Amino acid sequence: MARIDVRKTYKLYIGGAFPRSESGHSYEVQDSKGKFVANAAKASRKDVRDAVVAARKAFPGWSGRTAYNRAQILYRIAEVMEDRRPQFVQAVQQSEGGSAAAAGRQVDEAIDRLVWYAGWADKLAQVVGNANPVAGPFFNHSAPEPTGVVGVLAPQSSSLLGLVSVVAPVIVTGNTTVVVSSYSRPLPAVTFAEVLATSDVPGGVVNLLTGDAASLGPWLAAHMDVNAIDLCGLAGDDAVTTELEVAAADNLKRVRRAPAAEPDWTAAPALSTMTDFLEIKTVWHPIGV
Amino acid sequence: MPVTASTAPSPGLSAYADVTASEASLRRFLHGLPGVDQVGAEARAAGLGTRSIKTTAKALALDLAITMVDLTTLEGQDTPGKVRALANKALRPDPADPTCPAVAAVCVYGDMVGVVKEVVGDKVNVAAVATAFPSGRASMEVKLADTREAVAAGADEIDMVIDRGAFLAGRYLQVYEEIVAVKEACGSAHLKVIFETGELQTYDNVRRASWLAMLAGTDFIKTSTGKVQPAATLPVTLVMLEAVRDFREATGVQIGVKPAGGIRTAKDAIKYLVMVNEVAGPDWLTPTWFRFGASTLLNELLMQRTKLATGRYSGPDYFTLD
Numbered sequence: 001m002a003r004i005d006v007r008k009t010y011k012l013y014i015g016g017a018f019p020r021s022e023s024g025h026s027y028e029v030q031d032s033k034g035k036f037v038a039n040a041a042k043a044s045r046k047d048v049r050d051a052v053v054a055a056r057k058a059f060p061g062w063s064g065r066t067a068y069n070r071a072q073i074l075y076r077i078a079e080v081m082e083d084r085r086p087q088f089v090q091a092v093q094q095s096e097g098g099s100a101a102a103a104g105r106q107v108d109e110a111i112d113r114l115v116w117y118a119g120w121a122d123k124l125a126q127v128v129g130n131a132n133p134v135a136g137p138f139f140n141h142s143a144p145e146p147t148g149v150v151g152v153l154a155p156q157s158s159s160l161l162g163l164v165s166v167v168a169p170v171i172v173t174g175n176t177t178v179v180v181s182s183y184s185r186p187l188p189a190v191t192f193a194e195v196l197a198t199s200d201v202p203g204g205v206v207n208l209l210t211g212d213a214a215s216l217g218p219w220l221a222a223h224m225d226v227n228a229i230d231l232c233g234l235a236g237d238d239a240v241t242t243e244l245e246v247a248a249a250d251n252l253k254r255v256r257r258a259p260a261a262e263p264d265w266t267a268a269p270a271l272s273t274m275t276d277f278l279e280i281k282t283v284w285h286p287i288g289v
Numbered sequence: 290m291p292v293t294a295s296t297a298p299s300p301g302l303s304a305y306a307d308v309t310a311s312e313a314s315l316r317r318f319l320h321g322l323p324g325v326d327q328v329g330a331e332a333r334a335a336g337l338g339t340r341s342i343k344t345t346a347k348a349l350a351l352d353l354a355i356t357m358v359d360l361t362t363l364e365g366q367d368t369p370g371k372v373r374a375l376a377n378k379a380l381r382p383d384p385a386d387p388t389c390p391a392v393a394a395v396c397v398y399g400d401m402v403g404v405v406k407e408v409v410g411d412k413v414n415v416a417a418v419a420t421a422f423p424s425g426r427a428s429m430e431v432k433l434a435d436t437r438e439a440v441a442a443g444a445d446e447i448d449m450v451i452d453r454g455a456f457l458a459g460r461y462l463q464v465y466e467e468i469v470a471v472k473e474a475c476g477s478a479h480l481k482v483i484f485e486t487g488e489l490q491t492y493d494n495v496r497r498a499s500w501l502a503m504l505a506g507t508d509f510i511k512t513s514t515g516k517v518q519p520a521a522t523l524p525v526t527l528v529m530l531e532a533v534r535d536f537r538e539a540t541g542v543q544i545g546v547k548p549a550g551g552i553r554t555a556k557d558a559i560k561y562l563v564m565v566n567e568v569a570g571p572d573w574l575t576p577t578w579f580r581f582g583a584s585t586l587l588n589e590l591l592m593q594r595t596k597l598a599t600g601r602y603s604g605p606d607y608f609t610l611d
Contacts, residue, residue: 049602052602056604056605219601219602222600222601222602223601223602223604224601224602224603224604224606224607225602225603225604225605225606226604247601250601251604
């Protein structure tokens with residue numbers, strides 16, 4: 001007798017827990033050939049609100065950790081992903097189509113990307129910080145600090161590599177984040193949330209919402225307690241991007257504008273992926289007192 | 290804010306004169322009160338908590354809740370500067386929005402009454418905790434002196450704690466006489482009696498304490514000091530609201546209710562308002578008869594209010610911490 005499939009309804013990842021959407025809504029996720037795979041929770045604006053509260057609560061603890069410790073935790077995420085490699089390969093292949101080998105390369109690249117960013121945690125300040133020469137008896141230092149809670153609209157087509165490429169640079173510097181995953185390809189993100197929950201990342205540092213970036217984006221962009229937003233998931237949609245930029249202006253959010261088309265995620269990332277979500281603090285300290 | 294105190298003893302109250310005549314009769318009366326159905330009370334409170342209050346009703350509820358807040362700071366580290374800042378916040382909770390109403394009162398320790406009074410004048414009431422708050426473990430002379438001092442400093446309202454030790458030991462008459470004495474020491478100031486329901490163990494005790502305090506002539510009954518967990522909960526407040534409703538039916542005297550401690554979100558506050566309306570009735574839906582003892586709640590209410598007005602979520606950065 002054939003075994004009956006377990007039909008799954010995945011949940012959101014907020015504050016280290018896996019709640020259902022406050023709205024109770026979910027939506028059907030199809031594979032690349034249009035076949036039903038599972039149900040995913042459809043996040044509402046109130047889930048965005050809760051996620052921002054969780055991210056804000058996690059911020060002092062996460063940004064207060066040593067850079068070295070954050071590096072270890074990012075590295076740990078990579079380790080756990082490596083353990084779950086077959087599951088990721090299957091999820092990526094299911095969502096994006098193509099061969100298992102191609103999906104495998106995506107997963108490998110995503111894991112390598114995490115390791116790469118992990119290495120940056122305690123080096124970035126040395127690269128973008130500075131001891132400034134000043135005409136007076138002062139030490140004058142500039143050092144990067146995390147900006148706070150960062151909203152991220154993850155790429156729509158690259159479901160895992162793209163997601164990791166926008167989340168890792170945000171959290172490695174000490175920000176906390178609310179991420180809206182790809183709408184049609186959310187399952188690798190759900191698995192990634194399960195990895196985060198089991199790899200020493202404090203609850204609330206990454207909050208993953210599956211849902212529609214175009215409907216959740218405005219709430220995130222206008223939210224007064226979000227300090228920056230990455231609009232990558234709206235790539236190619238210039239009108240909406242501009243609308244969200246306007247909404248984000250109210251509390252002077254840092255905005256990383258959506259590119260005209262989704263970039264090639266296998267290319268080496270620029271430092272700006274991290275520095276776009278940093279504040280530079282400059283300290284004057286008297287000499288010889 | 291004008292407060293209508295029940296000064297003259299009501300004719301209805303005199304019917305209870307022999308109840309409070311002796312320890313035995315008081316105990317017989319209090320233990321003769323119908324018991325509280327714990328499961329029923331909790332289910333009813335949970336049921337009322339599911340009401341959906343949206344849009345214009347929500348806007349009204351938020352403003353009403355703000356006017357009912359007793360903005361409280363009761364910490365050993367209170368400085369005159371902090372209290373002054375809090376008093377200013379009470380007058381104008383949201384400086385960015387002149388349509389935001391003032392809160393009902395500022396609640397502080399007795400020695401800070403003068404500081405608050407200087408700032409708020411007569412625009413907002415000043416409530417002082419007295420009678421060896423929060424434990425209530427002091428001699429009667431000390432408690433009365435504490436009360437008189439706060440009233441002399443200009444307190445409009447006195448929040449007293451009952452002697453829970455005496456209450457739990459069954460010495461009801463002692464608690465009764467303490468409340469009567471403190472009420473007398475209050476003079477024209479309003480008296481709120483704090484039960485510390487987290488220490489009373491059962492809902493039956495909450496009901497008994499409510500009746501005891503009401504018979505003793507209090508103006509308000511208040512759940513908790515905020516120093517003990519659990520503080521105010523919906524079911525406890527439900528039992529107290531039933532008590533004030535029944536008391537008014539029996540005697541014609543209306544008593545106010547103040548849940549305090551543990552009410553942190555605007556949603557919680559609205560649940561309480563729904564319960565007040567459904568259990569006690571709309572007569573209690575004014576700052577004269579219902580108050581929230583809270584500190585962090587006010588910012589939550591302001592954030593929700595801002596969200597309704599602007600259509601976007603606000604953040605804690607835009608409101609003062611204290």
